[in-house]
Amino acid sequence: MNFVTEFLGFMAWLMARPRRSLEVLGLWVYLFIKNNAAAVQDEDGSWYWPVWFEVDSSALRAFMDGISSKRLWELRQELIRYSRLEYQKASGGRPARYALIPFDTGLRQVRLGSAAHSGSDFFWKPAAECSGNPAGFQKKRPPEQNRFSSDSDINNKYINTKSIPGYADTNPNGFNIPPKLTEEEERQLEAAYPDPVERFWAGMALRDQKAEEEKAWEF
Known part of the structure; x- marks a missing residue:
């Protein structure tokens, strides 16, 4: 996943919500940073974000000013309801696991040989870089409003520059500025x-x- 693309995608999605919540923003940003920190370097030197990653609930609640477990559950359910997040509760002494659903619909889940001991099975990779039909591909979801689709490679980082609906002529990159x-x-x-x-x-x-x-x- 590309850091800038996903962050801009989330902000566009959040701004389009009838009821915005700074707590939802805080939860998503924390998970986004944790997902990025869990990235694994492949044999070609490229970094790939894991689909599933572990999060310590105590650290998460502390980051969000000590919110209650009930409130965390409510915020998490809101993101799950809008198909922005998947969740597996903690079990067997292992922390809870989260999976962010990318705004970039051009990503696919693949296995990485270099990540055999990383604790993660699948990683997000641009479809253009995938050959054949790697195990773990998910069916492509239908595009939804304010999602980004794959366009170009800038500074060797996979990034997308599709415009947010309604702002096609705003600027060369298509973002609403x-x-x-x-x-x-x-x-x-x-x-x-x-x-x-x-x-x-x-x-x-x-x-x-x-x-x-x-x-x-x-x-």
Whole structure:
């Protein structure tokens, strides 16, 4: 999986939700970082992310300011319900196992010979790099809104540049990039929102508003 592609994909997905939750963002980001840290290097020197990876629930809850087990279950179920996550509870002294469902629908599950002792069976690999029909391929899921599909290879990292629906002509790469805030707008946000997280979301909302206003002037 590509770090930038998946993060942008998740943010596009989250922004499209009718009810956004910073706790859902925190849970997904923590799992995303853990998944990336569990990557294994293949014989050709490339790094591949495991499909399933272990997560210590105590460390996860501590990262999320000590949320209760019940609340963690609720957040996890929300991501599972929207097909963004799969989960296997802890058993036999082993930690819980998670599997993030990539936004890049061009990935396939394959075995890596170099990962025989990594504790993981399957890894995500671009379909373009796969030969034949490796064991563990999953049936391709139908594309859903705000998903990215495979396009190009940039700086030797597999990345996708399909546009988010509705923004095909926004910029050459297809990503929706709202207008930047002025220094005065930044100062006003800092004064109104001391909390950096709240300030981030307020800034995003203001940039979206400016984009809509600029779009209106085009007509």
